[in-house]
Amino acid sequence: MVSKKLTVSNAQGLHMRPAGLFANAMGKYKSDVFLNVKGNDVNGKSLMNIIAACIKCGTEIEIRCTGEDEADALAKAVELIESGLGE
Amino acid sequence: MYQGIGASAGIGIGRVMLVTEKSLDYTPVRVKNISDEVARYKNALKEFCAETQVKADKIAQSLGEKEAEILQGHILMIQDPYMNGEIEKLITGGECAEKAVETICDMFIDMFSAADDELTKQRATDVADIKKSIVSILLGVQQVDISTAPPNTIIVVGDLTPSMTAGINRDNIVGIVTQVGGKASHSAILARALEIPAVLSVPCATQKLTDGMSVIVDGTSGEVIPQPKIEQVEEYTRRKLSYLAEKKALERYIGMPTVTADNIKVELVGNIGKPQDAPRILECDGEGVGLFRTEFLFMDNAEMPTEDEQFDAYKRVALTMKDKPVIIRTLDIGGDKEIPYMGLDKEDNPFLGFRAVRFCLQRSDIYKIQLRALLRASAFGNVKIMIPLVTCVEEVRAVKALVAECKAELDAENRKYNSNVQVGVMMETSAATMIADLLAKEADFFSIGTNDLTGYTMAVDRGNPRVAYLYSAFNPAVLRSIQHIIKCGLEQNIMVGMCGEAAADPMLIPLLISFGLSEYSVSATAVLATRKQISRWSKQQADEIANKALSMTTEAEVVAYLKTVVD
Numbered sequence: 001m002v003s004k005k006l007t008v009s010n011a012q013g014l015h016m017r018p019a020g021l022f023a024n025a026m027g028k029y030k031s032d033v034f035l036n037v038k039g040n041d042v043n044g045k046s047l048m049n050i051i052a053a054c055i056k057c058g059t060e061i062e063i064r065c066t067g068e069d070e071a072d073a074l075a076k077a078v079e080l081i082e083s084g085l086g087e
Numbered sequence: 088m089y090q091g092i093g094a095s096a097g098i099g100i101g102r103v104m105l106v107t108e109k110s111l112d113y114t115p116v117r118v119k120n121i122s123d124e125v126a127r128y129k130n131a132l133k134e135f136c137a138e139t140q141v142k143a144d145k146i147a148q149s150l151g152e153k154e155a156e157i158l159q160g161h162i163l164m165i166q167d168p169y170m171n172g173e174i175e176k177l178i179t180g181g182e183c184a185e186k187a188v189e190t191i192c193d194m195f196i197d198m199f200s201a202a203d204d205e206l207t208k209q210r211a212t213d214v215a216d217i218k219k220s221i222v223s224i225l226l227g228v229q230q231v232d233i234s235t236a237p238p239n240t241i242i243v244v245g246d247l248t249p250s251m252t253a254g255i256n257r258d259n260i261v262g263i264v265t266q267v268g269g270k271a272s273h274s275a276i277l278a279r280a281l282e283i284p285a286v287l288s289v290p291c292a293t294q295k296l297t298d299g300m301s302v303i304v305d306g307t308s309g310e311v312i313p314q315p316k317i318e319q320v321e322e323y324t325r326r327k328l329s330y331l332a333e334k335k336a337l338e339r340y341i342g343m344p345t346v347t348a349d350n351i352k353v354e355l356v357g358n359i360g361k362p363q364d365a366p367r368i369l370e371c372d373g374e375g376v377g378l379f380r381t382e383f384l385f386m387d388n389a390e391m392p393t394e395d396e397q398f399d400a401y402k403r404v405a406l407t408m409k410d411k412p413v414i415i416r417t418l419d420i421g422g423d424k425e426i427p428y429m430g431l432d433k434e435d436n437p438f439l440g441f442r443a444v445r446f447c448l449q450r451s452d453i454y455k456i457q458l459r460a461l462l463r464a465s466a467f468g469n470v471k472i473m474i475p476l477v478t479c480v481e482e483v484r485a486v487k488a489l490v491a492e493c494k495a496e497l498d499a500e501n502r503k504y505n506s507n508v509q510v511g512v513m514m515e516t517s518a519a520t521m522i523a524d525l526l527a528k529e530a531d532f533f534s535i536g537t538n539d540l541t542g543y544t545m546a547v548d549r550g551n552p553r554v555a556y557l558y559s560a561f562n563p564a565v566l567r568s569i570q571h572i573i574k575c576g577l578e579q580n581i582m583v584g585m586c587g588e589a590a591a592d593p594m595l596i597p598l599l600i601s602f603g604l605s606e607y608s609v610s611a612t613a614v615l616a617t618r619k620q621i622s623r624w625s626k627q628q629a630d631e632i633a634n635k636a637l638s639m640t641t642e643a644e645v646v647a648y649l650k651t652v653v654d
Contacts, residue, residue, distance in 0.1 A: 012390035012428065015206055020163045027168060046169030048195050054204040 002074045003064040010084040013056035018085035023047040025080055031067025033077060044077065091264070091289035093309030094275035096612070098327035099262025099284040100320060101239035103300045106231045107293060111222050115186040121179055128174065128184040131224040136162050139220070145254075161217050164210075170195070185225050192218035206389050206427050236260055241304055243296045247277060257281050262304035264311055266292045278306070279612070280367070286311050337615035341372045345607075345618045347600055349625035354606040355618055356412065358586055362400045365407040367611045372618075375411035375469070377534065377608020378586035379404055381418055381457070385426055391453070397460035405468025412469045414534060414584075414608075416513060417457055417486075419443045419475040429453075438542070443476035448485050458493045465505035472510045473534055478518035483529045486510065513586075515539035520568040523575035533576045534608065537587025541565050560589040561649070562642045566598065570637070573602040584608055594649040596620045601633035 012018055026033045026045045033044030035053070042053045044063065055061060063081075065073040118124040139158050147155035164170070170191060177187035192214050199211035223230055233242060234254035241262040242255075255277075263278050263285040278285035284306030289295075296302060296313060303312040303323045307330070312319060345355040356377035357368035368376060384392045384400055392400075405413050420426060421434070421442020434440040447454035464470050474486050487510055497504055511532035512519065516539070519526060527533065541560050542549060549558035560566070569585075576583035584606030589595050591609035593616075599607070600621065609617050624632075632652055639645050 011393075015390050016160055016163075016210070017390070020160075023167070024163075043169050046167050047163060048167045048170050051207060051210055052195065052198045052202065054202050054207050056204070 001064060001066045002070050003062055004074060004078055005060060005062045006078060006081055008055055008057055008059050008061060008081060010081075011057050013059065014050050014053070014085075016051065019050040019055075020047050021085050022077070022080055023050055025076060026073065029065070029067070029069050029073035029076070031065045031070040031073045033073055034064045034066075036062040036064060089289045089292070089295065089311040089313070091286040091292075091309050091311060092269055092275075093285075093306050094268070094287045095263070095278035095281075095283060095285035096307045097282070097284035097330055098306070098323055099241055099304040100315075100323060100327065101241045101261045101302065101304075103243050103296045103298055103302055104231070104233070104236050104240045105293060105296065105298045106233065106242060106244040108219075109223075109228050109230060111219065111226060111228060113183075113185050113222075113226055116183050117181045118178065118183050121181070124178050124184055125175055127225070128178060128187065131184065131221055132165060132171075134224050135165065135217075135221050138224075157213070161213060161220075164213065165217050165221070185222050188221050188225070189218060192221075204427070209389065209427075233260070241302050243292055245293055255281060255283070257283060262286075262302075262306070264289055264292050264296065264302075264304060266290070280364075337619060340615045340618045340622075343618065343622075345374065345621055347621055347624055347626060348628070351600075351626055353600075353604065353621060354412075354582075354584070355614060355621070356414075356584075356606060356608045357611050357614060358608050359404070359611075362403040362407070364611070365404045368614070369407070371611040371614040373611060373614045376404060376408055376413040376415075377584055377606055378473075378536075379413060379415045381415060382420055385418060385420060385429070389428075391428055394456045394460045394463075397457055398463045401461055401464035401470065402467045405464050405470050408468055410469050412471060414471045414473050414511065414532075414586075415461055415464075416473040416475050417444070417461070418447055418454070421446060438548075444474050444482050444486065445476065448482065448489075451489060455489060455493055458490055459497065462490070462493055462497055462504040462508060463502055465508040466503040470505065470508060471532065472508060473513050473532075474510065475513045475536070476515060476539075477512045477526065478516050480522065480525050480529055483510075483512060483526060487529070511581075514572045516543045517568070520544070520572055523572045524578070527575045527579035527581055530581060532582040532584065533572060534584040534586045534606070535569060535572055537565075537569070537585060537589035540568060540587070541589075544568055559642050559646070560587075560592070560595060561645045563637070563640065563645065566637060566645070569599075570602050573599075573604055577603050582606055591617045591620075593620045593653050594646070597624045597629040597632040597649075597652065598636060600624050600626060600629035 010018055023045055035042045035044045037053050037055055043049045063077045139162050143155040143158040174187045174191045177190060178184055195214045196211045199207050202208055234256060236259045238259045240260050242260055243264045245266045247265055260283055263283055265287045268275060268287040275287055284304050286304050286306055286309050289311055300313055303315050346352050354374055356375040357373035358378040359365055359376055360380045361383050384397055401415060421437050421440055461472050477483060490510060509531035512526050512530040513536050514533050515536035537560050541558055544565050545557045545562060547554050547557040549555050573583045582605050585604055586608035590607040591613040607617055636645050636648060
């Protein structure tokens with residue numbers, strides 16, 4: 001298991017479009033991807049769950065990846081969040 | 088006769104096609120052959136995605152990419168692997184596909200609705216839509232398909248949704264009646280774009296009007312006449328023909344210059360709310376864009392539009408209009424408009440509150456994104472920037488300072504823009520009127536927004552029926568304001584335009600000619616009629632009319648007089 005804490009910094013937060021982009025990208029990895037938001041685990045491959053979690057700009061999240069390609073998955077997740085998810 | 092809101096002019100005579108939602112009741116059963124049921128669900132899902140994509144493509148073509156995005160979002164949502172997994176789990180446990188879809192969708196609807204966030208709450212309606220569509224497919228229930236409407240159909244519907252609009256064939260559909268929606272609603276804009284007569288907000292329309300009933304729709308007056316008598320059909324057929332003849336008569340003004348009877352040239356441009364409205368201005372022979380409202384980018388969006396998104400929208404209009412002027416008004420929002428992600432508080436007095444340029448100057452982080460996008464777009468056409476709701480000189484100076492800051496940033500990034508881009512003021516408050524001489528020294532142009540100018544000058548809310556009688560641009564107070572603004576602008580040699588509804592008013596046009604207005608910005612459909620009206624008067628005639636009108640003491644006198652002049 002690998003993990004990293006970071007702050008969502010894109011203005012829109014993880015809403016429709018950015019969330020879709022993120023979930024889609026994570027779906028390509030074999031590892032499980034979870035976002036821990038304020039103590040709750042959210043399935044990082046599920047657009048619906050990410051939307052339900054209302055992750056706004058400025059929210060601190062912990063990304064946790066578990067599985068054979070966990071390092072790659074985490075690197076990609078961090079890259080996406082830090083790049084502002086297409087904004 | 089039923090009265091609604093006339094939202095798209097013209098007369099339609101035809102038979103009702105009632106678009107109602109069919110019942111989606113079913114009796115849940117325990118499933119025996121699980122793999123068949125999973126396959127049934129998967130097929131329905133596939134069908135849903137294919138159908139939705141077709142609709143999205145149609146909408147992207149007819150209305151634009153932004154409108155299509157809502158439907159594309161539905162495809163993204165239903166393809167969520169977690170959601171699919173949960174639905175399949177329920178089916179594997181013996182639930183029928185309908186029940187499984189409903190259970191999981193309802194779970195997300197509850198979850199989204201309970202969120203303490205307006206955006207997430209809105210997504211609940213998307214999930215409800217998806218649920219309805221997929222259950223319809225599973226049950227084999229065909230929702231009414233508008234695209235099969237026979238000739239002379241009047242569509243009667245609760246509300247016209249984006250997915251429905253994709254099916255409208257303007258050869259067969261001659262009228263639209265809805266139960267909800269105002270002049271600015273999605274249905275209204277769409278009906279006007281399609282040039283289909285429409286009456287909106289007719290209470291209980293879907294109950295009062297029945298399938299196959301013969302009906303007359305008068306989109307100009309907002310009347311709907313069910314089961315008309317023969318004489319009424321004859322009368323309205325006459326009116327319809329004369330409406331069409333008038334429209335045809337205006338066609339001879341296509342391609343003509345906009346000049347007064349004594350050949351004084353003025354500019355005749357159009358108002359738009361979305362980039363995809365711009366081609367319509369050209370079709371209607373407008374000479375540019377006098378007001379591009381940018382709120383749509385913010386209101387129709389679930390999230391803050393990025394600089395690139397804004398740039399694309401502005402650039403698209405600039406390119407469409409080629410070298411013709413495009414005046415883009417910067418963000419004009421406040422506490423009366425719900426834009427969840429802006430974090431604007433509800434105010435007791437939103438029209439006097441934290442809005443438009445006041446908001447923009449305090450939130451320069453948001454404003455600078457827009458200004459940068461506007462500047463970048465200025466490299467692709469004749470873009471001008473207009474500041475709304477100005478009340479003092481400092482505001483104009485502050486905006487110009489921000490523009491300069493943005494220019495310096497763009498220079499550093501080596502991005503192109505027009506370094507001479509004009510920054511003008513929308514004249515719509517009494518304060519701006521009183522200091523029009525001072526503002527004229529700071530601004531590159533003026534555009535008089537008569538709607539708000541009338542409201543602020545008369546201190547009246549036109550939406551309040553008890554005081555709406557005060558809302559008229561023919562009040563001496565408003566006429567004098569308009570005259571004063573134009574005079575101050577001309578003294579400083581800057582362009583003075585008008586972008587409110589009044590610019591197309593035949594009764595006001597002679598006064599505007601007399602005052603020396605140099606630009607008229609009207610809705611696309613009013614371009615030719617306005618050109619015709621302007622051509623009626625020489626400066627000398629206009630001066631005589633204006634002198635007389637301004638010598639009068641009441642609005643009623645002015646209106647009575649101008650009516651005799653115009654007719």
